[in-house]
Amino acid sequence: MRIGELAARTGVSTRTLRYYEEKGLLRPGRTAAGYRVYGEEHVETVRRIRILLAAGLGTDVIGEILPCMVDEGEYLAPGCDDLVALLEAERRRIDDRIAELRDVRSALTGIIRAGKRLSAA
Incomplete structure (x- = not known):
């Protein structure tokens, strides 16, 4: 999917998605023409980022911990x-x-x- 579809599915603006990419939180693939390409896993990544931001964490901290976070029912849990x-x-x-x-x-x-x-x- 393209960035516009990811924005629509997650309720996050394309500008915010580009910011997440700039901060290293989101890593889309690229087409031969250089367009961003996102998969279903990116929808989940954006959801996790939003949860961690709502918990008061900054993007630098989120960048450190995001790879270790796992779903634990209603919450995310540290897996490391x-x-x-x-x-x-x-x-x-x-x-x-x-x-x-x-x-x-x-x-x-x-x-x-x-x-x-x-x-x-």
Whole structure:
């Protein structure tokens, strides 16, 4: 299938598919004329990429772990032993970012409250 059909089947834009290819996440075949050619396995690869992106992982990390991910019912699971530690480190990174965002939100809330008090006076 061509890139347009893959985009339609996965709900991902052709621009995004080209980005995945640029990042090494998607490796289509090529025709003699240089057109990208995708197979059924690429539909599955795009699905896995989307799941990992939704889990908060960046494309660099996804590039490292994608070959080792396996389907385990509703979720993907790490099929290589060392991936659990890497995924736990990513979760800690996300937890740290959440804490930072809470602090930022708290500061912004204080500024808003101060502004409301000032305008009410």
